[in-house]
Amino acid sequence: xxxxxxxxxxxxxxxxxxxxxxxxxxxxxxxxxxxxxxxxxxxxxxxxxxxxxxxxxxxxxxxxxxxxxxxxxxxxxxxxxxxxxxxxxxxxxxxxxxxxxxxxxxxxxxxxxxxxxxxxxxxxxxxxxxxxxxxxxxxxxxxxxxxxxxxxxxxxxxxxxxxxxxxxxxxxxxxxxxxxxxxxxxxxxxxxxxxxxxxxxxxxxxxxxxxxxxxxxxxxxxxxxxxxxxxxxxxxxxxxxxxxxxxxxxxxxxxxxxxxxxxxxxxxxxxxxxxxxxxxxxxxxxxxxxxxxxxxxxxxxxxxxxxxxxxx
Ligand code: GZL
Numbered sequence: 001x002x003x004x005x006x007x008x009x010x011x012x013x014x015x016x017x018x019x020x021x022x023x024x025x026x027x028x029x030x031x032x033x034x035x036x037x038x039x040x041x042x043x044x045x046x047x048x049x050x051x052x053x054x055x056x057x058x059x060x061x062x063x064x065x066x067x068x069x070x071x072x073x074x075x076x077x078x079x080x081x082x083x084x085x086x087x088x089x090x091x092x093x094x095x096x097x098x099x100x101x102x103x104x105x106x107x108x109x110x111x112x113x114x115x116x117x118x119x120x121x122x123x124x125x126x127x128x129x130x131x132x133x134x135x136x137x138x139x140x141x142x143x144x145x146x147x148x149x150x151x152x153x154x155x156x157x158x159x160x161x162x163x164x165x166x167x168x169x170x171x172x173x174x175x176x177x178x179x180x181x182x183x184x185x186x187x188x189x190x191x192x193x194x195x196x197x198x199x200x201x202x203x204x205x206x207x208x209x210x211x212x213x214x215x216x217x218x219x220x221x222x223x224x225x226x227x228x229x230x231x232x233x234x235x236x237x238x239x240x241x242x243x244x245x246x247x248x249x250x251x252x253x254x255x256x257x258x259x260x261x262x263x264x265x266x267x268x269x270x271x272x273x274x275x276x277x278x279x280x281x282x283x284x285x286x287x288x289x290x291x292x293x294x295x296x297x298x299x300x301x302x303x304x305x306x307x308x309x310x311x312x
Contacts, residue, residue: 014046014047014274014278015046015047015048015270015273015274015277015278016046016047016048017047017049018047018048018049018075018076018273018277019048019049019051019072019074019075020043020048020049020050020051020074020075020076020077020078020270020273021050021051021053021065021066021068021069021072021074021076021077021078022039022043022050022051022052022053022077022078022079023053023055023062023065023066023069023077023078023079023080024036024039024052024053024054024055024080025054025055025057025062025080025081025082025106026054026055026056026057026082027054028057028151028183028184028185028215029184029185029186029213029214029215029241029243030214030215030241030243030244030245030312031213031214031215031241031243031261031263031312032184033311033312034243034263034307034310034311034312035080035104035105035263035264035265035266036052036054036311037263037310037311038263038264038266038267038310038311039078039104039265039266040052042264042266042267042270043266043270046270046274048270051069051072051074053065053068053069055082057082057151057183058082059081059082059083059086062079062081062082063086063090066079066090066091066093066094067090067093069094069099070093070094070097070099073097073099074099075099075277076099076100076101076102076116076273076277077094077099077100077101077102078101078102078104078266078269079101079102079103079104079115080103080104080105080106080265081103081106081107081108081155082106082151082154083151083152083153083154084106084107084108084109084153084154084155084158085108085109085110085153087108087110087114088110088111088114091110091114091115092114094114095113095114100115100116100273100276100277101114101115101116102115102116102117102118102119102269102272102273103115103117103118103119103120104118104119104120104265104266104269105119105120105121105156105261105265106120106154106155106156107120107155108155112285116272116273116276116282116283117269117272117283117284117285117286117287118285118286118287119265119266119268119269119272119287119289120155120265120286120287120288120289121261121262121288121289121290121291122288122291123155123156123159123160123163124159124160124162124163124166125163125291126156126159126160126163126240126259126261126291127159127160127161127162127163127164127165127166127167127212127240128163128164128166128167129163129167129259129291129293130160130163130164130167130210130238130239130240130257130259131163131164131165131166131167131168131169131210132167133167133238133256133257133293133295134167134168134174134208134210134236134238135167135168135171135174137236137256137257138173138174138207138208138236140171140173141173141207142173142175142207143173143174143175143207143208144175144177144200144205144206144207144208145168145174145175145176145177145206145207145208145209145210146176146177146178146179146193146196146200146206146208146209146210147161147164147176147178147179147180147209147210147211147212148180148181148182148189148192148193148209148210148211148212148216148217148220149161149179149180149181149182149212150181150182150183150184150212150213150216151181151183151184152181152183154184156212156213157181157212160212160240161179161212164176164210177200177206178196178199178200180192180195180196182211182212182216182219184212184213184215184216185215185216185219186215186216186218186219187219188216188219189211189215189216189217189218189219189220190219190220190222190223191219191223192216192220193209193219193220193223193224194223194226194227196209197223197224197227197229202227202228202229203224203227203229203234203235204229204234206235207235207236208235208236208237208238209224209235209236209237209238210238210239211237211238211239211240212239212240213239213240213241214239214240214241214242214243214245214246214258215241215243215245216239217237217238217239217246217249217255217258218245218246218249220237221237221249221254221255224237225254230254231249231254231255232249232250232252232253232254232255232256233253236256237249237254237255237256237257238256238257238258239255239257239258239259240258240259240261241258241259241260241261242258242259242260242261242292242294242303242307243258243307243312244303244304244307244308244312245312246258247294247300247301247303247304247307248300248304250294250295250296250300251296251300251301251304253296255296256295256296257293257294257295258293258294259291259292259293259294260290260291260292260293260294261289261291262289262290263310263311263312264289265289268287268289269287272287
């Protein structure tokens with residue numbers, strides 16, 4: 001459903017001439033790259049003059065960019081907040097400048113009156129869906145799981161961990177034995193998985209890896225193969241994002257499940273800004289995007305083709 005919304009050609013809000021700043025986290029994953037290209041396309045459709053700033057995953061660069069947007073007197077600011085704390089001061093400055101702020105794809109621990117609205121998935125649900133899939137898949141077989149966490153202190157890392165633990169709760173045969181951050185990147189995901197495999201005598205005792213995003217899962221898949229084991233069968237692979245390369249891995253029998261995260265958070269954000277800037281309509285505080293489970297039973301080759309070229 002998320003993808004259908006992405007490809008819909010419904011009439012778009014008219015923000016022509018508006019100058020909107022976008023403080024993007026970086027380009028740490030395929031999903032992030034897609035979010036950037038979809039945001040630029042959505043801005044184009046609406047005649048928005050988008051000022052884009054890539055923070056290379058550093059909060060201080062995001063804060064600098066937001067201050068720059070305020071100084072420019074932009075009409076609105078989009079922020080994908082790399083971590084969930086440390087935003088009060090700069091968002092208060094935006095509020096005092098009467099510039100509406102919309103959060104994309106991650107949440108913050110700050111007073112809700114510091115932003116107009118936020119567009120994100122239910123990240124706890126994403127983790128729970130992943131955990132429930134593992135429960136259904138292993139039944140009552142003993143299963144030691146290792147976890148590749150997202151960026152430390154980010155809302156998805158906190159929420160997806162919580163959700164997964166909720167999903168496996170009450171199933172004593174499933175044990176989370178190791179958990180470490182891979183910072184949402186392929187390289188770090190591979191490196192941390194190599195460490196887990198070494199620490200577990202080559203990995204024979206590892207039944208599954210749960211990665212907070214597909215890019216870390218793709219890195220883990222490489223590490224599992226380098227260790228002479230078969231990802232997708234010796235070690236189950238479950239993750240989140242639904243990027244093309246996880247579907248390619250599924251088609252090759254090397255990955256087992258992913259939970260879709262739409263890269264189109266900007267469409268709903270721009271629609272809310274249009275209604276607010278042009279009509280004074282105050283949007284819901286939390287606009288929640290869909291989360292859908294995909295497995296190899298869902299035509300992975302077709303899903304790969306459908307997503308390829310969307311900027312991943
Ligand atoms: C989650 C988003 C995460 C993606 C990763 O909403 O912030 O950040 O799951 C990306 O791929 O790095």
